[in-house]
Amino acid sequence: MLLRRDGWRLNVKRVHRLWKAEGLQIRRKQRKRRRLGDGTNACHRHSPQHVDHVWSYDFVSERTERGGRLRLLNVVDEYTRECLAIEVSRHFTGTDVVELLKELFMVRGQPDYIRSDNGPEFTSKAVKKWLAASGVGTLFIEPGSPWENGYIESFNGKLRDECLNGELFLSLSEARYIVNRWRMDYNHHRPHSRLGWQTPAVFAQWFRKKTPPWLPPGSATPHPPEPTAKSEP
Numbered sequence: 001m002l003l004r005r006d007g008w009r010l011n012v013k014r015v016h017r018l019w020k021a022e023g024l025q026i027r028r029k030q031r032k033r034r035r036l037g038d039g040t041n042a043c044h045r046h047s048p049q050h051v052d053h054v055w056s057y058d059f060v061s062e063r064t065e066r067g068g069r070l071r072l073l074n075v076v077d078e079y080t081r082e083c084l085a086i087e088v089s090r091h092f093t094g095t096d097v098v099e100l101l102k103e104l105f106m107v108r109g110q111p112d113y114i115r116s117d118n119g120p121e122f123t124s125k126a127v128k129k130w131l132a133a134s135g136v137g138t139l140f141i142e143p144g145s146p147w148e149n150g151y152i153e154s155f156n157g158k159l160r161d162e163c164l165n166g167e168l169f170l171s172l173s174e175a176r177y178i179v180n181r182w183r184m185d186y187n188h189h190r191p192h193s194r195l196g197w198q199t200p201a202v203f204a205q206w207f208r209k210k211t212p213p214w215l216p217p218g219s220a221t222p223h224p225p226e227p228t229a230k231s232e233p
Contacts, residue, residue, distance in 0.1 A: 001191045041115065041139035042148035048079035051207055052108070054139070055084065056115040056152040057122070059092070060159060064169045072179065073097065074159065075104065078115070078151040080204040081192055083183050084108060086159075088176045094124025101127075105134065115139040115149055158186070 003010060039045055048054040056078055062070040073087040073096075087100050101114075114131065116122040118140055131138055141148035163182040169175040187201045195203040 001197050039142060039148055041141055043150045046139055051079055051204055052111045054078045054113045054115055055111040056149055058152045058156060060156050062164055070175055076152050076155050080200050082200040082204055083186055086179050086183050088179055092121050094121050094126035097121050097127050098130045110134055110136055113137040113139050117141055118143050
């Protein structure tokens with residue numbers, strides 16, 4: 001899609017041949033896992049219906065060049081696929097999670113629900129108490145079932161493939177700078193196939209104006225198509 005926007009005349013087959021020849025990505029076979037629980041809070045059963053309906057957050061681990069530990073806390077709006085924040089630090093506590101959410105709520109507004117796994121930072125008394133006081137519901141997925149949090153897992157994979165695997169971080173400050181630059185590019189320049197090849201920022205803007213990108217300006221606005229939790233091809 002980006003090549004076509006730049007004026008190249010090509011089709012998917014040609015790009016795919018080059019993609020395979022360069023070995024840009026290798027699909028790994030995933031072993032089947034036994035599903036646990038009933039998946040009541042899974043993304044396919046409690047799916048987002050509008051902007052700020054359901055957010056999800058999760059941690060990703062990384063290392064600096066000297067082996068120092070880095071943890072990245074990612075927050076995503078599941079409906080628009082926007083990355084609302086990537087906080088990089090050496091370690092996190094429940095209080096740190098609350099401080100980040102407070103900042104997002106002040107800037108963005110609060111969601112109806114937040115989906116996460118059962119990590120100690122997300123199930124801490126500080127986080128649960130503050131979310132309850134803010135009127136935000138919690139959707140905890142079943143233990144050992146990351147597929148139930150498919151939106152954030154898909155985003156984590158993109159972050160890993162497109163940023164973390166290609167960078168060598170010399171310090172915490174450098175990691176914060178590079179990751180934030182990637183987040184801005186992801187939101188504002190990277191088209192998303194599940195959003196009709198719109199970027200997350202453009203999709204969110206159109207939705208707030210009640211004029212979806214799949215309709216010309218001035219057209220009647222039907223109910224928008226429901227995003228899916230599947231990853232991009």
